[in-house]
Amino acid sequence: MSSLALTAARASLLSCHMCHRLNTSSPPLSADSTVCCSRCGMELHSRKPNSLARAWALTLAAMILYVPANILPIMTVISWGEGEPDTILSGVIALIEADMLPIAALVFFASITVPVLKLLSIIYLLLSVQTHSTWRLKDRTTLYRLTEGIGRWSMIDIFMISILAALVKLEAIATIEAGPGAVCFAAVVVLTMFAAESFDPRLIWDVTEQASHD
Numbered sequence: 001m002s003s004l005a006l007t008a009a010r011a012s013l014l015s016c017h018m019c020h021r022l023n024t025s026s027p028p029l030s031a032d033s034t035v036c037c038s039r040c041g042m043e044l045h046s047r048k049p050n051s052l053a054r055a056w057a058l059t060l061a062a063m064i065l066y067v068p069a070n071i072l073p074i075m076t077v078i079s080w081g082e083g084e085p086d087t088i089l090s091g092v093i094a095l096i097e098a099d100m101l102p103i104a105a106l107v108f109f110a111s112i113t114v115p116v117l118k119l120l121s122i123i124y125l126l127l128s129v130q131t132h133s134t135w136r137l138k139d140r141t142t143l144y145r146l147t148e149g150i151g152r153w154s155m156i157d158i159f160m161i162s163i164l165a166a167l168v169k170l171e172a173i174a175t176i177e178a179g180p181g182a183v184c185f186a187a188v189v190v191l192t193m194f195a196a197e198s199f200d201p202r203l204i205w206d207v208t209e210q211a212s213h214d
């Protein structure tokens with residue numbers, strides 16, 4: 001067995017989420033005891049409470065909403081009084097047909113690749129923690145950091161619709177209206193951001209603690 005560094009949890013130390021004071025809690029914490037910060041009074045937790053259940057609930061909600069986000073029209077471009085509603089995919093195809101490849105690639109990346117990869121990586125992280133996997137702990141922490149960091153960039157798509165709508169309104173020849181798909185898509189982005197936020201990456205490493213106790 002490799003020698004393990006002393007962890008804060010084993011040393012009965014708890015960091016405050018609010019003021020970051022390092023609190024001592026003796027005797028060692030049981031799973032459901034509540035301890036408060038000695039400086040600001042905030043409730044202390046050694047791990048985010050109900051991290052897995054919250055992350056799963058938010059991830060499942062995002063997965064469900066991802067279906068209408070792709071099926072329902074995300075926007076309608078009305079020019080000269082006529083227009084057809086576009087879903088994400090038909091919008092990408094329309095952009096390719098209009099020879100706007102870089103924008104098509106950006107939309108495809110931001111609204112199809114990123115959300116799917118993000119959902120898959122959160123599901124993988126949740127499953128690997130629940131199965132007490134000891135496989136590539138450091139890489140999984142990196143995966144979590146990427147997942148958490150990339151989330152906000154999916155909003156590019158929503159920003160693009162709003163910017164397009166504003167620009168086109170100025171032209172007064174065409175109008176762009178956001179469709180119900182855009183609302184679902186924005187909800188998917190926000191829910192996956194919250195899901196990544198609810199997941200406690202320290203849970204990935206807790207398996208080494210459990211292994212040392214056995």
Ligand SMILES: [Zn+2]
Pocket residue numbers: 016017018019020021037038039040041042
């Ligand atoms: Zn505090």
